[in-house]
Amino acid sequence: MxxxxxxxxxxxxxxxxxxxxxxxxxxxxxxxxxxxxxxxxxxxxxxxxxxxxxxxxxxxxxxxxxxxxxxxxxxxxxxxxxxxxxxxxxxxxxxxxxxxxxxxxxxxxxxxxxxxxxxxxxxxxxxxxxxxxxxxxxxxxAGLDDRFVELSKAFVFAQFLKQMPGFQARKVLYEQQSGQDGLTIFSAEGKQYWAAFPEGLYDEVVRMFTDWVGKKENTEYELIDAGWSMRILSTIGKE
Ligand SMILES: [Zn+2]
Structure with a gap:
């Protein structure tokens, strides 16, 4: 089933x-x-x-x-x-x-x-x-804003892929280890990796993207995922 x-x-x-x-x-x-x-x-x-x-x-x-x-x-x-x-x-x-x-x-x-x-x-x-x-x-x-976490994930995962060319990810999820922010990355074959957020990355992402992410004005449910962060990043790329 x-x-x-x-x-x-x-x-x-x-x-x-x-x-x-x-x-x-x-x-x-x-x-x-x-x-x-x-x-x-x-x-x-x-x-x-x-x-x-x-x-x-x-x-x-x-x-x-x-x-x-x-x-x-x-x-x-x-x-x-x-x-x-x-x-x-x-x-x-x-x-x-x-x-x-x-x-x-x-x-x-x-x-x-x-x-x-x-x-x-x-x-x-x-x-x-x-x-x-x-x-x-x-x-x-963890007291974090999921929008800035999604954007941080894009950076950390890109770094991870540089070290693991050809890697096929099945899912990438925020997860703390020993109190440190990071990503648990699951491969298509079922292997599991963990990559830490570099020191200061999240705060830097908040500084960089606050204007882009915008203030909450609506009352709608939003899908804040990898697709969302790609759209934000590509919008900025075009400026
Ligand atoms: Zn049964």
């Missing part, structure tokens, strides 16, 4: 459920074929349930364990991670992320004045994967 198939089967659309009520869905074990009904929660509020933050970070929140044979299966579906303490809202949109994001933002016309007020002071992000969701949480925990 694949992730994609799962989230389509669940037929759960982001933001559709205003009250974020749990949704029942059928799941079939990929190992033993046992059919079960599971409950999907379209919102994780870690201000109300702080113990669930760890489960999101280690990915277990999005894993289903078959009660019959113990098989573990990933279940990614549209889900809002809400941390009011950090004024952080991250929407996991695993399927057709760009379209889902557009639809989600279009629904803001129906939001109450209070919700829009809250949105103005919140960092609102969309992510494609459970890994990216955990990455955004780690960045916020």
């Amino acid at each position: 694949s992730l994609d198939k799962n989230s389509r089967d669940f037929d759960l659309k982001p933001g559709e459920n205003e009250q974020y009520k749990p949704v029942k869905a059928d799941i079939t074990c990929s190992s033993c074929g046992k059919k079960s009904e599971i409950t999907l929660r379209p919102c994780v509020n870690v201000s109300l349930h702080p113990e669930e933050k760890k489960m999101v970070l280690d990915g277990s929140f999005f894993v289903y364990t078959c009660p019959s044979c113990g098989e573990k299966m990933p279940i990614a579906y549209p889900c809002l991670y809400d941390d009011m303490g950090r004024a952080l809202m991250i929407y996991l949109l695993p399927d057709q992320t760009e379209e889902a994001l557009q639809q989600l933002n279009a629904q803001q016309s129906t939001w109450s004045a209070d919700m829009l007020k809250a949105a103005k002071v919140c960092t609102m992000r969309a992510v494609r994967t459970v890994d990216e969701l955990a990455e955004k949480i780690k960045i916020a925990d």
